[in-house]
Amino acid sequence: MTTYKLLNPYSNEVLEEITYTTSEEASIALNKLEQGRKIQKSFAPFERSNILNNLAQLMKRDKEKIAKQITLEMGKTISDSLVEMDRAITTVTLSSQEAIRINGEVLNSDAFAPRRDKRGMVEHFPLGIVFAITPFNFPINLSVHKIGPAFAAGNCILFKPGPQNYLSGKMLTELCHEAGMPEETFQMVNPDIPVMTELVKNPLINCISFTGGVVAAKAIAQNAGLKKLLFELGGNDPLIVMSDGDVSAAVKTAINQRFATAGQRCTASKKLFLHSSVYEKFKSLLLEETKKLIIGNPLDSQTFVGPVVNTKAADEIMRRLDQAVQRGAKIIYGHKREGNIIYPTIIENLDSSCDLIREETFGPVIPLLKFETIDEVIQELKKSAFGLQAGVYTHDLRVIKRLYDELDVGALAVNDGPGFRAEHFPFGGMKESGMGREGVAYAIREMSAVKTLIF
Secondary structure (H helix, E strand, O other): OOEEEEEOOOOOOEEEEEEOEOHHHHHHHHHHHHHHHHHHHHOOHHHHHHHHHHHHHHHHHOHHHHHHHHHHHHOOOHHHHHHHHHHHHHHHHHHHHHOOOOOOEEEEHHHOOOOOOOEEEEEEEEOOEEEEEOOOOOOOHHHHHHHHHHHHOOOEEEEEOOHHHHHHHHHHHHHHHHHOOOOOOEEEOOEOHHHHHHHHHOOOOOEEEEEOOHHHHHHHHHHHOOOEEEEEOOOOOEEEEOOOOOHHHHHHHHHHHHOHHHHOOOOOOOEEEEEOOOHHHHHHHHHHHHOOOOEOOOOOOOOOEOOOOOHHHHHHHHHHHHHHHHOOOEEEEOOOEEOOEEOOEEEEOOOOOOHHHHOOOOOOEEEEEEEOOHHHHHHHHHOOOEEOEEEEEOOOHHHHHHHHHHOOOOEEEEOOOOOOOOOOOOEOOEEOOEEOOEOHHHHHHHOEEEEEEEO
């Protein structure tokens, strides 16, 4: 049996040695779920709703315990982990409510000639087995954004958390079963890549909901065959500050949406486009506020920036910073590392071809980019392979309309940053940021099939 060591990214302490799920174990789990489809079919919508409500209550009960486990596993600050738990409880509660609001419609065939005197009763049916594959950065909330809607829609769920989140994923699995999800309807696996590939190919799986990187998504798509694919693949999201924008508010947003979670958010403000008239004011205030941040032990409730998830991630962030400096960029603050902690870094004068700008950088780094006209920003963003979300600080409706009409993104946040997310809003991107939408009611639709009875 193949194993790996789960390390605390702050202390490098071994938390546990984890065994990968074997091919045989994965097959047993899938076959159990296939049998569980009959159990799911026997549940009335209110029964699924009650189970999800039970789950929300159990998550409230164990909130502090699970939050601490998240922090130990992936280095997120304890205050950030507690916020994640609150959001996850909201997500499950919404899933419980939406489980009883899955409605269809009746269509009249005679809306168009010729007269046929028929009705079409349209209803939503579960797809079958949903393979929920989740990342390390929001291990509980992003998991229940898949599990909650999938169960509400009547599907069975095969759950694969990120390998760094095995223990918190196991806690969530135990709570799902305690809440009333039969084991035949919910199974957790922890496969290595070869077994993962077998699962992706398996015809018993009807839908794959994946949050992660583009390379992994393309591998899944190549192997999945004719399955429903839902991908949320991150972004390289801009925060734009126009000449009339509220600079103080924009600085606060930039810090909260880029330095929190050590910058490891798909919707983090990864590129800051600042109008030349506010550039110096923004830079000065950003530097002043960044110097106040507390960096260190993520279990300390006062800490704002803890470590990134592992040494490999820290190495890559430093490589990108070094490359940018070699190409002429100027460090305003930061560019310092202690273990897996990357200090908040502010950088300017960047070459647009450097990896820090061109690729999604999962770390606490704010690149400052100066512009004169909104056309420059739009043209630059159109070059990006990503299109998740964007944020703009302005009161000019003409600018807002242009950005909304012309940017290929899933959402534009006005007088906020690209990191804005409400659990009931549709969430997802365009281009290489993915396909399909999360947000509880929208995810339920994605995880359902429409069937029509003509009578």
